[in-house]
Amino acid sequence: MTNFKAGVGYNIKLIRKSRNITQEDLAAIIGIHARQLSKIETGEHFPSCKTFEKICIALDVNPQELFNFEFLVDANEGVLTGTDNQAAFQVSASDTKNVYEIFPKHGKETKIKKTCTDESMAKTAKAMNKPVLVEYFDEKKTSKIVIYYPNGTEKVLRDNINVIAQQNMNFMIKEFKKIANDKAASEFIKLSLTALKNNDDLIKLENLIQGMKLARGL
Numbered sequence: 001m002t003n004f005k006a007g008v009g010y011n012i013k014l015i016r017k018s019r020n021i022t023q024e025d026l027a028a029i030i031g032i033h034a035r036q037l038s039k040i041e042t043g044e045h046f047p048s049c050k051t052f053e054k055i056c057i058a059l060d061v062n063p064q065e066l067f068n069f070e071f072l073v074d075a076n077e078g079v080l081t082g083t084d085n086q087a088a089f090q091v092s093a094s095d096t097k098n099v100y101e102i103f104p105k106h107g108k109e110t111k112i113k114k115t116c117t118d119e120s121m122a123k124t125a126k127a128m129n130k131p132v133l134v135e136y137f138d139e140k141k142t143s144k145i146v147i148y149y150p151n152g153t154e155k156v157l158r159d160n161i162n163v164i165a166q167q168n169m170n171f172m173i174k175e176f177k178k179i180a181n182d183k184a185a186s187e188f189i190k191l192s193l194t195a196l197k198n199n200d201d202l203i204k205l206e207n208l209i210q211g212m213k214l215a216r217g218l
Helices: 004-018 023-030 034-041 049-059 118-128 160-179 183-194 199-215
Strands: 079-081 086-093 100-102 132-138 141-148 154-158
Touching: 004 034, 004 049, 004 118, 023 034, 023 049, 086 118, 118 132, 118 141, 160 183, 183 199
Parallel strands: 086 132
Antiparallel strands: 079 086, 086 100, 132 141, 141 154
């Protein structure tokens, strides 16, 4: 957020919507006109101390949370999905370390790049009071999947190591299927695998490779 008033107002709006409270209802609870609350949420006006206190009580939120606006992510940038009614976001690596670009929702392509951080997603889960699922992409491939919970905990469903391992497995299965009926090729692969741990098999593999080179005129 580049504007302090807009940041606080944005947070009020985000948390209000996460509580399923309409603008009219919140305005009635805190004793101001809905148009005045609208101007507060858009950053045009800033609430008085008394109104600010009423907002905190009505939304059941600590004042500090309304000032944690710098990294919050708009829930509208994701989609609600799953049995937990969690917000799901897709993000990709950016040029800045630990900052990710948010994929625009289908049909809402925009020239303005919207970004987030791991911290922002954790804060968003707390503000929305809903689990937030984030699928991270690197070069158009999933690098990790994490669920951030409102209580501050997180669960890694897939991490980069899991993804690379799965990619390696898929590659090997695909290639092995091509040579499954070739006895010589299959034996070579088996020997290569056992040679990783067995020195005798490593020597056999070296001799076999030398024979293959001679046969190919290398």
